[in-house]
Amino acid sequence: MKRLRNHITGIDQGDETLFMDYENGGEMWTGEGNRERRATVRFSEKYNANPSVMLTVSLWDVDYSTNIRSEVVAENISKTKFDIVFRTWGNTRIAQARVSWMAIGEMEDEDVWDVP
Template identity: 55%
Template sequence: MRSHTTGVDSGDVVLFSDYEDGGAMWTGRGQRERRRHIRFSETYLEPPTVQLSPSLWDLDATTVMRADISAEAVTKSGFDMVFRTWGDTRVARMRISWIAIGHLSDEGDWDVE
């Protein structure tokens, strides 16, 4: 890793709030999914490493918590933040923090063709 060209980008995103309007994550059953495309503030030289973690989860206490959070379709310019649940799990709200770490271009880099 070249420390002088390492870029770090991050954010905190409310992915959904289904309790307020009776959305599928709160009222539904079975397989459910929400996704949101996130754009990086700068373009990386290659797809960066992306880490996700829940920063707020508001779940019904009477059902089993089943959840899968992942970064999919990671490119140099962004990724898809994906939340999945299944069964009788009821999720009122979900906020997810993310961080991306990867190589950025440097003014001193040469591009020889």
């Protein structure tokens, strides 16, 4: 659990389309083995400390004739941005994927002064 030191809590959220590989024969749709897609997301405002980031797959279009294997993680979380990482492997065929995200963390507080 992250404890917030003050009453200023920032929540930012969005939706990112990671790929639409069925349109152009991309590797998520036609490839095999380990595959990965990344998208960098920038927060609308800077957090005071690295926020907690939650992800969920909001859309995926997969081939029903193969096993569905995937992993979605947030990496490189900072005060201003993070990376969505979508991975698949084996013979899984994914036509398209979209990920929804939410970041929750402490924002700057005008009432707290940093006096040296």
